[in-house]
Amino acid sequence: MPHFDSDAARLNAARRTRELAELRDHSGNAARGPQRVDVVVIGAGVTGAGIALDAATRGLDVLLVDAHDLAFGTSRWSSKLAHGGLRYLATGNVGIAHRSAKERGILMETTAPHLATRLPQVTPVLSNYSLVGKIAPRLGFLAADGLRIAAGTSGKTLPRSRTVSTKTMKELCPAVRTEGVHLGYVNNDGQLIDDARLVTALARTAAGHGARVLTYCRATDVTSDGAGGGRVTLTDTLAGENSGENSEDATPFQVEAGVIVNATGVWAGGLDPQVKVRPSRGTHLVIDAATVGNPTGALMAAVPGHTSRYCFILPGQLGRCYIGITDEGLDSDGIPDVPDVPESDVRFILDVINQALETALTTDDVIGAFAGLRPLVQFTDSGDDSTADLSREHVILRGKNADGTENNLVTVTGGKLTEYRLMAEQTVDLVSSILRNNGISAGPCVTASTPLVGAPGADGTVGVTRSDVAGLPTSMVDRFGLEAPAVLHDAQVDRPLEPVGTVDGQAVDVVRAELEFHITHEGALTVDDLLDRRTRIGLVAADRAACEATAQEILDAVLPTLV
Known part of the structure; x- marks a missing residue:
């Protein structure tokens, strides 16, 4: 396994600019042609980030790209649970x-x-x-x-x-x-x-093992001939904005790869036409935890008429609870980047969960809502609109050329967040077998024993103990683990322990030093990255409004220092 480099695990605007320039300059040199890597992974959700980590720790040269931010899609809209599979046992799976x-x-x-x-x-x-x-x-x-x-x-x-x-x-x-x-x-x-924090930790750990991670880098024109590999066109979608690049850097460039992995989830069919994904919308409501007495456990209420479907009230960070979940099939045409939450979903969730409550919740108690799209792979057109009982099995498919021969595009989709590591292992097993035919060898999978950044025993936090985090805000330790001391130690921003905003006299449970760390170490490039994904402040509109100015202030102060 390649040596872990703590400095390389820092994702930020300066690193992104440098890596983009290296790839672009290589592509623009007619004598050398496009940069070639072993694996390009398209999609930086939990599956794609997991694949990048698995491949990098096997010694492969990896490039992970996403048209948006880390965890921009489905991976940030889950129930934030690591399921043990009870529901699937009940249905015989x-x-x-x-x-x-x-x-x-x-x-x-x-x-x-x-x-x-x-x-x-x-x-x-x-x-x-x-x-x-x-x-x-x-x-x-x-x-x-x-x-x-x-x-x-x-x-x-x-x-x-x-x-x-x-x-x-x-x-x-x-x-x-x-x-x-x-x-x-x-x-x-x-x-x-938080699910988005898991994705960030995966991407950073992959980077520490040598992977290149490029957000806001759209992949198009994916081609593969099945012999020498494939080629993908990349475009920097932030060029000319606050990421530090110039507007002329928006010119598309190409990268070659031994294998291209399509890990775009519900959007997988856009890169591989043989894949037909049927989206299922899962909606959650957000309420103030105090409304239901600040629970420490999750409350389950059975969906009427079903033996294996429940709605939950789930305690979460930032003094909130999440309530969900729906399971509504959608048309696969025109899949939105950020799904809307219909009123019918709100009513359904409240009707189910109120069965288990002493005092019924109303729409006035709902302070936010979010919806994610599960990628359910559809092999036949059954005509059945229900997605609640479809299998959550993941699939890993090798692409095919027009003549039916296999090429070097590998698509992975479906599955569950909890199984991201297994999905990544199986995908990279296939990738490794393809590369082996071209003389490129990879080591064995080691991700089951590889702690992510911030975890006990992780490279980069060796020597840090629980006593070192004593006295730090509990919520900070929850979010950063054994990296929490570094969040404060490395802080250069003014008033590092000051909350980033106040709503109705209550401080938002995120401090200024955390936003700086998200920018210097976790690849945040925009206010949206900070409020909607590195923190989940943006799930509640009032909280977001109270913190936007501080987020912009810190972004403007920190980005110019990253040279």
Whole structure:
């Protein structure tokens, strides 16, 4: 595995400008032709970033590009859960369930224990439930315990499920309805502090192992002949803006690769016509956590008429809770970059979750909402509009030329966030076999034992202990892990521990030093990057408005220093 370089793990505007110039200058030299790399990965969501890390740690020369920012698409719109696959076990998908449980354990115990923690999930049992309705959740949770054991995950990481009293339910979820409730069940699953932070950590760890990471770099005109590799045209979409480039740098240039990986998720069909993705919209509502008593556990409410679908109230960072989720099939034509949230989704979620609450929530309690598009691969046209029960299996396909022969475009799509590492491993296994035919060798997969930046044992934080983060804001440690001391140590911005904004007399739980670190180390180039992805301040419009000026001030102060 290549040596990890802490300086190389810093993503910022200066590095981006330098790497773009190197690729562009190489492409513009007629004698040399376009820069050639082993692998170009298109799409910097959790799957693409995971593939870049896997390939880089196997010793391959990797270029990761995205038309927007890290985690711009589906990867930032999840429930922020590291699922153990219970739902898929209930529907008979034992393979997905077992894989999910194993990958959850790797995430929580090795690769990102600073970003993935235990979340108790509370299911109240109402007296008017049928016998099956009363017993089925408990049986499911016992099966989930078995999955956890089979996956090798410690009982300290995820304690076994249990039957609890209404008092215990109230302690975990103060807003839970207790009338007609005699007991409840508690199951433990994994929860991410934030999905976009996982993607950022993956991309930075990949960069530390030698990968080049270019955001706001659109890939078009992907061609592959199946023999020598392929070629992709790249365009810097920020040229002339605040990233530091000149407007003439917007000229497209080309890069050659042994293999091109299409990891664009729900948009995969745009690069590979043999792939037909059927989007499914998953909507979440955002509420103030105080509205439901600041829960420490997730509250589950069954969707009427379904045995394996639930809505959740999930405690989150920044004093918020997320409530979801819907599962609505969409037309695959004209897939939006940022999906809208229809009123029908809001009503559906509130109707379901209010069954489990003492006091019903209304639309006045909803302070934000977001929707993500799941990439469900459709092999046949069944004519069925429902996507709720379609398999979440991922697919990895090698592209084909017009004559039916295989080329060197590999597409990976579908699947679940929790299985990103496995999807990446299987994709790079195929990539490695293709490259081997061209005389390029790759090492074995090591990502199951490679901690991400900020995790205990990660390269770059060796020697940093829990005592070094004592006294720092808890929320900062939650977001940065053992890199939290560096966030303050490296800060040059004025008033580093001052909150970035105040709403209704309450300080937003993000400090100025964090925004600087996002710019100097995590590749943030715009105010949107800072507020919508590196932090999740932008999920609530009022919070975003209160922090925009500070974000712009720090961006303007820090970017010129990155030379």
